[in-house]
Amino acid sequence: MQFIDLKTQYKQLQEKIDKNIKKVLNHSLFIMGPEVKILEEKLAKYIGVKHCITVSSGTDALLASLMALNIKKGDQVITTPFSFIATAESIILTGAEPVFADINPRTYNIEPSLIEKGITSKTKAIMPVSLYGQCADMDAINKIAAKYDIPVIEDAAQSFGAEYKNKKSCGLTFIGCTSFFPSKPLGCYGDGGACFTNDDKIAKKINEIKNHGQNRRYNHIQIGINGRLDTLQAAILLAKLETFPMEAKARKQIGERYTRLLKNIKSSALPYIQLYNKSVYAQYTIQVDNRDAFAEKLKQKNIPTAIHYPVPLNMQPAIAQTDKKYPIAESAAKRVISLPMHPFLSKEEQDIIVKEIIEALD
Numbered sequence: 599m600q601f602i603d604l605k606t607q608y609k610q611l612q613e614k615i616d617k618n619i620k621k622v623l624n625h626s627l628f629i630m631g632p633e634v635k636i637l638e639e640k641l642a643k644y645i646g647v648k649h650c651i652t653v654s655s656g657t658d659a660l661l662a663s664l665m666a667l668n669i670k671k672g673d674q675v676i677t678t679p680f681s682f683i684a685t686a687e688s689i690i691l692t693g694a695e696p697v698f699a700d701i702n703p704r705t706y707n708i709e710p711s712l713i714e715k716g717i718t719s720k721t722k723a724i725m726p727v728s729l730y731g732q733c734a735d736m737d738a739i740n741k742i743a744a745k746y747d748i749p750v751i752e753d754a755a756q757s758f759g760a761e762y763k764n765k766k767s768c769g770l771t772f773i774g775c776t777s778f779f780p781s782k783p784l785g786c787y788g789d790g791g792a793c794f795t796n797d798d799k800i801a802k803k804i805n806e807i808k809n810h811g812q813n814r815r816y817n818h819i820q821i822g823i824n825g826r827l828d829t830l831q832a833a834i835l836l837a838k839l840e841t842f843p844m845e846a847k848a849r850k851q852i853g854e855r856y857t858r859l860l861k862n863i864k865s866s867a868l869p870y871i872q873l874y875n876k877s878v879y880a881q882y883t884i885q886v887d888n889r890d891a892f893a894e895k896l897k898q899k900n901i902p903t904a905i906h907y908p909v910p911l912n913m914q915p916a917i918a919q920t921d922k923k924y925p926i927a928e929s930a931a932k933r934v935i936s937l938p939m940h941p942f943l944s945k946e947e948q949d950i951i952v953k954e955i956i957e958a959l960d
């Protein structure tokens with residue numbers, strides 16, 4: 599059994615994907631080829647925002663956004679301690695300091711009521727993460743940000759295709775950043791990412807930054823990065839975007855079916871999706887008491903699992919803000935475990951997983 603099954607997806611889309619790749623090989627415009635612009639237009643339309651700027655990864659989407667906001671040494675950015683390293687890494691790469699606010703124990707997303715006490719005169723942005731495919735409470739977060747006149751950047755690396763109050767993730771804040779890493783809800787065949795915004799000025803700036811800070815060829819008005827999305831990846835994403843809405847729907851159904859089938863295990867252990875949210879279930883993550891033993895029992899039955907994430911960001915050696923405590927994130931980090939999750943997970947496979955989980959918990 600696969601944790602994420604990319605091969606089945608490829609088999610289903612093979613004709614279209616191969617054709618798109620071939621087209622790029624033939625025109626050989628590998629950097630900033632025509633597919634990149636077409637993809638940006640389609641993605642902007644899908645999200646419902648004015649601008650999409652594709653970039654070379656989700657990490658670079660965050661970094662280019664922070665750079666476009668002129669965030670630098672001496673600044674602070676408020677974010678969650680319960681995420682992939684890239685969230686805090688992008689902040690630290692600008693020279694700024696990540697300031698963590700603990701998470702909500704049910705959604706695993708940053709708890710809005712804990713943000714305000716972290717705000718100082720140095721705070722230059724808030725970066726919530728929409729973890730596991732469910733959006734953070736953006737209305738509450740945007741409201742706090744507006745009060746202090748600071749921008750919000752959504753780390754939507756796991757939530758492309760999710761909805762918050764009937765609006766799409768990536769279009770909920772000043773800038774939305776996503777990742778097309780192969781295992782994300784919309785993945786390419788290598789690294790890729792995108793920034794979304796309705797703001798013309800910031801869109802132009804991100805566009806320049808991702809291309810070595812140039813506003814025209816060999817005229818570099820700021821220091822940027824080599825952060826462009828490959829034309830080949832754009833061509834692959836164009837093929838995959840067509841069926842993505844169906845996949846997002848399948849993910850939601852599979853996630854909800856897990857929850858129905860697992861309802862007899864302690865309900866507090868199951869994902870809690872706010873009524874106003876539609877999760878894209880980048881991960882289906884539960885909590886268990888003896889995680890290592892549990893994972894080992896499933897492994898014996900050929901069921902792969904993963905841990906997102908075993909260590910809160912403040913406790914990572916590279917960050918080491920160990921004097922500060924985030925008890926909810928710490929507790930979650932010890933207990934969470936993600937189950938196989940992809941749009942092609944069959945009912946039969948899911949039934950086996952559920953049966954083995956119930957046995958392993960006995």
Ligand SMILES: *Cc1c(COP(=O)(O)O)cnc(C)c1O
Pocket residue numbers: 655656657658681682684685727753755756777778779789790791
């Ligand atoms: C995957 C991920 C990223 C980084 O995306 P890459 O494309 O791998 O650089 C950032 N934040 C979160 C929450 C992620 O899951």
